[in-house]
Every structure is written in structure tokens, then in C-alpha cells.
Amino acid sequence: xxxxxxxxxxxxxxxxxxxxxxxxxxxxxxxxxxxxxxxxxxxxxxxxxxxxxxxxxxxxxxxxxxxxxxxxxxxxxxxxxxxxxxxxxxxxxxxxxxxxxxxxxxxxxxxxxxxxxxxxxxxxxxxxxxxxxxxxxxxxxxxxxxxxxxxxxxxxxxxxxxxxxxxxxxxxxxxxxxxxxxxxxxxxxxxxxxxxxxxxxxxxxxxxxxxxxxxxxxxxxxxxxxxxxxxxxxxxxxxxxxxxxxxxxxxxxxxxxxxxxxxxxxxxxxxxxxxxxxxxxxxxxxxxxxxxxxxxxxxxxxxxxxx
Numbered sequence: 001x002x003x004x005x006x007x008x009x010x011x012x013x014x015x016x017x018x019x020x021x022x023x024x025x026x027x028x029x030x031x032x033x034x035x036x037x038x039x040x041x042x043x044x045x046x047x048x049x050x051x052x053x054x055x056x057x058x059x060x061x062x063x064x065x066x067x068x069x070x071x072x073x074x075x076x077x078x079x080x081x082x083x084x085x086x087x088x089x090x091x092x093x094x095x096x097x098x099x100x101x102x103x104x105x106x107x108x109x110x111x112x113x114x115x116x117x118x119x120x121x122x123x124x125x126x127x128x129x130x131x132x133x134x135x136x137x138x139x140x141x142x143x144x145x146x147x148x149x150x151x152x153x154x155x156x157x158x159x160x161x162x163x164x165x166x167x168x169x170x171x172x173x174x175x176x177x178x179x180x181x182x183x184x185x186x187x188x189x190x191x192x193x194x195x196x197x198x199x200x201x202x203x204x205x206x207x208x209x210x211x212x213x214x215x216x217x218x219x220x221x222x223x224x225x226x227x228x229x230x231x232x233x234x235x236x237x238x239x240x241x242x243x244x245x246x247x248x249x250x251x252x253x254x255x256x257x258x259x260x261x262x263x264x265x266x267x268x269x270x271x272x273x274x275x276x277x278x279x280x281x282x283x284x285x286x287x288x289x290x291x292x293x294x295x296x297x298x299x300x301x302x303x304x305x306x307x
Contacts, residue, residue, distance in 0.1 A: 059151035063101055063109040088149070094229045095155040096198065106152070110145045117144025156229060159198065163228050164265045166199040171236065171258035178251040184244060185211070202227065217244065232261060 088103045121140025125133030170191045177187025185207065192204030206220040215223070218241050225237040236257045243250040 059109075059147055060095075060097065060101070060155065063105050063148055063151075088152075091149065091152040091156060093227055094159070095152045096159055096202070096227060097152075097155070098227065106148050109148045113144035113147050114141045115144070117141050117147075159228060160230065162197060163199055163230055163233065164261075164268065166195070166197050167230075167233060167236070168258045168261040168265070169195065170199070170203065171254045171261065175251045175254040175258065178254070184240075184250065232257075232264065236261075 085103045088106050092098055092101050092103070092106070118137045118141035122133050122137030125136035127133075173191040173195075174184070174187045177190050178184065182190075188203065189207050192200050192207055194200075202224055206224040209215045209223075210217040210220040214220075221237045221240060225234045236254075239253050239257065240250065242248070243253060
């Protein structure tokens with residue numbers, strides 16, 4: 001190959017590499033812009049906690065966009081609605097969305113997503129066969145109806161994980177403020193004002209509610225504990241309420257509660273680490289083991305088939 005052809009090929013390879021790099025840079029910039037838009041939209045909706053770019057937060061935004069439907073749609077089954085409404089309201093409260101989403105909005109989103117999922121599954125299935133169309137339509141409707149509850153449970157689990165991490169910090173900050181001579185309100189406000197987490201914002205909101213006279217301190221603290229599905233936070237809040245009511249020393253109790261919270265979190269992390277090998281057995285047995293058997297036994301089977 002002569003020199004001009006090699007120069008042309010080298011120039012073409014360099015141009016291709018530059019075009020690929022420019023395309024990758026443009027795609028990365030587009031992803032960053034999209035992530036920034038999602039963060040701004042999540043902050044405008046109040047979904048600024050962990051996982052605000054994930055599917056659960058998107059489903060929650062879809063629920064919020066539905067608005068409050070008319071309550072006359074479920075009059076045929078009042079008992080079933082009465083049994084299911086407390087569970088949905090508890091999910092909404094534990095997901096930190098109380099005041100933005102109610103039970104009727106969740107039901108409206110379930111209805112719309114069930115229709116969309118059923119239509120999508122039926123369209124996909126009828127392209128192959130009638131029986132598969134009905135089957136996939138039913139599965140799509142069931143999956144669409146379960147999506148709002150799945151999203152609320154996902155946000156609830158994220159808040160529980162964040163609470164495990166932030167509760168010992170909050171207790172130690174409040175105890176440190178009390179040891180320094182500050183009042184409980186000032187000590188409690190230190191955590192909410194200097195720790196930018198969703199739990200810190202919830203603590204700051206509770207502090208503002210009793211500072212502005214919207215609720216008593218006991219009511220605000222118990223409402224804060226009720227917004228999380230955590231027995232440990234409930235016991236800690238009751239300990240705070242009793243100490244503030246009777247005037248007993250609160251700092252030693254908070255330090256003891258912080259030590260207990262850290263020990264419990266450490267035990268939970270160790271439990272999750274111990275469960276990891278057991279969970280890895282399923283993908284190992286379903287994916288890796290068949291491939292290894294084919295790799296080892298494949299040549300032997302081919303020789304037997306040919307011989």
C-alpha cells in the first residue's frame with residue numbers, strides 16, 4: 001500500500017475518532033441537561049429526596065398531575081374502599097407525600113395506568129395471537145394498577161434507609177446542643193438548618209409548625225414520627241416528649257438513643273451483607289451454571305453426535 005492511500009486512511013480514521021468523540025460529548029451534555037431539568041422539576045414538586053430521577057418519582061409526579069377525582073366513582077363498593085383507604089393513606093404518609101397526594105388521586109392514577117397497561121399488552125399480544133392478546137392485556141392492566149402502590153413503597157423504603165443514616169446524627173446534634181446550654185428548640189433547629197437531607201427538612205418543618213403556633217410541640221414531634229414507618233423514631237420522640245413535659249435531663253437519653261440507633265444500623269448492614277451470597281445463588285444457578293456446563297460439555301456432546 002502506497003503512502004497516499006495510507007495518509008487518506010489515517011485521515012479518515014482520525015476524522016471518525018473526532019466525530020465519535022464529539023457525538024459522545026454531545027450525548028453526555030444532553031444527559032447532564034436532562035438530569036438538571038429533572039432535579040429542578042423534582043424540587044418544584046417537593047420530591048427532592050433520594051432517587052428523584054427514578055421511576056417511582058416519575059410515577060408520583062404522574063399521580064400529582066391527575067388532581068383530585070370525583071369521589072362518586074367508588075360508591076358501588078364502599079366497604080372495599082373503606083378497607084383499602086387506610087392502607088393507601090398510610091403509604092402516602094410514610095412516603096412523605098401527605099398534603100400533596102390523597103387516596104382518590106392514587107386510585108385515579110391506578111385506573112389510568114391500568115387502562116394504558118391493558119391496551120399496550122393487548123396490542124402487543126394480538127399481533128401474535130388472540131389468546132396471547134387477552135393474557136398480555138390482563139397482565140398489563142394488573143401491572144399498571146400496581147405501579148402507583150409500587151412507587152409509594154419504593155419512596156417509603158428510600159426514606160427508611162435515609163432515616164437509618166440520619167437519626168443518630170440528629171440525636172447527637174440535639175444532645176450536643178443541650179450539653180452546650182442551648183434550649184431544645186435551638187438544638188433541634190441546628191440539625192434542620194445545617195443538614196440538607198429530607199429528614200432534616202422534615203425536622204425543620206416540624207420546628208416551624210410549633211414555632212408559628214400551628215401545632216403544639218408534642219403534636220408536631222408525633223406527626224414527624226408518624227410520617228416514617230420506624231418504631232425506633234417513635235420511641236425516641238416519646239422519650240423527648242416525656243422529658244420535655246416533666247423537665248428531666250434529655251441529653252443522656254438522646255446519647256443513649258443515638259448509640260442504640262447506630263448499633264441497630266450496624267446490625268442491619270451486617271444482615272444485608274450476610275444475605276448477599278444467598279441472593280447471588282439464584283443468578284449464579286440460572287445464568288452462570290448453564291453457560292459453564294455448555295462450555296465444558298459442549299465439545300463432548302458434539303463429538304458424540306459426530307461419532
